[in-house]
Amino acid sequence: MTALLRTESLTAGYGAAPVLHEVDLDVNTGSITAVLGANGAGKTTLLRTLSGLLPATHGRVLLDGKDLRGVRVEEMVRRGVAHVPEGRGVVTELTVDENLRLGGLWRKDRADVRKAMTEVYELFEPLARRRKFPGHQLSGGERQLLALGRALVGRPRLLLLDEPSLGLAPKITAQIMTLLGTLRDRSGLTVLLVEQNVRGALAIADEAVVLALGRVVTRGTDIDDEMRHAYLGF
Amino acid sequence: MFLTFDGLSRGAVYAAFALALVLIWRATRIVNFAQGAMAVATAYAGFEVSAATGSYWLGFAVAIAAGLILGAVTERVVMRFVDHSSPLNGVVVALGLVLVIQGGLGMIFGSEFRPAEAPFSRDAFTVGGVALLSRFDLFVFAAVGIVVVLLALLFTRTHTGLRMRAAAFAPDVSRLLGVNVSGMLTLGWALAAAVGSLAGMLVLPTELGLHPNAMDIVFVSSFTAAVVGGLDSAIGSVLGGLIVGLLLSYVSGYLGATVAPIAVLILLVVVLLGRPGGLFSRSAARTV
Numbered sequence: 001m002t003a004l005l006r007t008e009s010l011t012a013g014y015g016a017a018p019v020l021h022e023v024d025l026d027v028n029t030g031s032i033t034a035v036l037g038a039n040g041a042g043k044t045t046l047l048r049t050l051s052g053l054l055p056a057t058h059g060r061v062l063l064d065g066k067d068l069r070g071v072r073v074e075e076m077v078r079r080g081v082a083h084v085p086e087g088r089g090v091v092t093e094l095t096v097d098e099n100l101r102l103g104g105l106w107r108k109d110r111a112d113v114r115k116a117m118t119e120v121y122e123l124f125e126p127l128a129r130r131r132k133f134p135g136h137q138l139s140g141g142e143r144q145l146l147a148l149g150r151a152l153v154g155r156p157r158l159l160l161l162d163e164p165s166l167g168l169a170p171k172i173t174a175q176i177m178t179l180l181g182t183l184r185d186r187s188g189l190t191v192l193l194v195e196q197n198v199r200g201a202l203a204i205a206d207e208a209v210v211l212a213l214g215r216v217v218t219r220g221t222d223i224d225d226e227m228r229h230a231y232l233g234f
Numbered sequence: 235m236f237l238t239f240d241g242l243s244r245g246a247v248y249a250a251f252a253l254a255l256v257l258i259w260r261a262t263r264i265v266n267f268a269q270g271a272m273a274v275a276t277a278y279a280g281f282e283v284s285a286a287t288g289s290y291w292l293g294f295a296v297a298i299a300a301g302l303i304l305g306a307v308t309e310r311v312v313m314r315f316v317d318h319s320s321p322l323n324g325v326v327v328a329l330g331l332v333l334v335i336q337g338g339l340g341m342i343f344g345s346e347f348r349p350a351e352a353p354f355s356r357d358a359f360t361v362g363g364v365a366l367l368s369r370f371d372l373f374v375f376a377a378v379g380i381v382v383v384l385l386a387l388l389f390t391r392t393h394t395g396l397r398m399r400a401a402a403f404a405p406d407v408s409r410l411l412g413v414n415v416s417g418m419l420t421l422g423w424a425l426a427a428a429v430g431s432l433a434g435m436l437v438l439p440t441e442l443g444l445h446p447n448a449m450d451i452v453f454v455s456s457f458t459a460a461v462v463g464g465l466d467s468a469i470g471s472v473l474g475g476l477i478v479g480l481l482l483s484y485v486s487g488y489l490g491a492t493v494a495p496i497a498v499l500i501l502l503v504v505v506l507l508g509r510p511g512g513l514f515s516r517s518a519a520r521t522v
Binding site: 051053072073074075076077078082083085089090091092093094098101102103105106150154 | 393396397399400403404406407408409410411412413414415
């Protein structure tokens with residue numbers, strides 16, 4: 001397998017103090033990688049740096065082997081990277097339908113955008129019933145579904161997901177995890193999944209990376225008990 | 235009756251001008267205090283072209299086009315660099331822009347009043363001996379009506395409109411979805427300034443004529459209109475404009491023109507005390 005996404009001693013942060021320290025990461029094509037760690041470990045910062053919202057102070061990010069330095073945030077989606085930010089991804093002033101359309105506006109293939117929107121409405125039944133509702137009238141869970149659905153309308157190759165299970169009922173979380181697995185198996189989607197729901201994430205992840213205080217402390221297909229106690233608290 | 239039509243005609247202009255203020259407010263959280271001065275500057279350009287070519291409509295088109303350009307330039311060169319840590323920063327910069335533009339206009343064109351030509355007769359039609367409204371009033375209604383409808387279509391029916399709204403409400407998310415947020419901001423300023431220029435071209439022939447400070451009083455009325463409507467509401471700003479126009483017309487008609495500006499300020503104070511969010515705003519639309 002080849003690495004779709006790779007970071008080399010990636011360092012980034014807000015102001016003078018870095019949050020991420022020298023992070024090396026390989027995310028293989030068609031795999032799901034779970035990024036785990038306590039609050040403040042730098043998980044969200046990692047995703048923000050990968051999508052370019054936060055500039056790296058040191059090190060680099062490679063997509064398909066190409067350095068992403070100087071690539072603008074709005075260009076990332078055209079390269080197949082969809083970043084679903086934590087919690088606030090929905091534009092609450094716009095309707096469900098408008099949010100979904102927004103996910104496909106950059107694409108030239110309008111027919112496929114319509115097809116993708118239909119698929120999302122079929123996948124996420126609660127959204128189909130609220131097409132004309134403004135985002136601020138949705139529940140937290142519905143907003144998560146909408147943010148994820150909107151990313152799927154863009155038919156990404158790499159999905160950067162920040163806490164998709166936040167505020168969701170366990171049943172819906174399980175559905176989303178299953179869906180991610182299906183998308184990986186069927187269309188070769190690559191996912192970098194930041195999660196607090198460690199069990200759920202590990203259940204579908206091909207690999208896990210544990211961050212603590214901005215450094216990668218362990219990685220692998222199997223997180224052993226000592227690591228779980230030390231960094232994940234269970 | 236005449237006062238009502240006169241008020242609606244003025245109100246339509248305030249509505250357009252207030253709409254321009256709301257467009258920029260929604261996109262950037264800046265009240266563009268320079269909008270009056272910008273509109274006057276483009277009106278000067280328009281009337282200069284009219285005088286040189288003898289064609290009112292060519293000048294009219296030049297004024298609107300100059301509005302588009304001036305708005306875009308203002309955003310690219312000045313407003314983009316305003317630090318948003320305090321809401322006052324944008325206001326201070328806009329006020330500075332007013333001084334620069336008005337000073338510049340005074341140096342180039344002098345500060346005496348010039349007559350501003352109207353494309354249509356301002357004599358009111360009379361029906362059964364009662365004066366109603368003039369051809370120019372009809373032109374004002376039509377122009378503002380068309381602009382309001384076009385803007386509504388742009389924002390609700392087009393991809394660009396959706397991009398502009400998304401960019402204004404959630405810039406980071408929009409960028410992640412491939413929206414050129416900075417381009418949308420420039421476009422928003424250009425459109426708003428062009429609408430402001432239109433309002434200027436419609437109001438200058440009826441008010442005092444062309445003068446570097448001519449739009450100051452219009453700005454006060456329109457700002458009130460925007461606040462009355464709720465700064466976030468485009469429909470509110472249009473209704474607010476009509477309300478302020480009617481108020482001004484009735485007060486000038488029954489109590490005298492000198493009282494009218496005071497009435498506007500009283501309305502502003504009353505709305506700010508009673509319903510600071512505006513009469514037509516939905517409360518707490520943004521919860522995250």
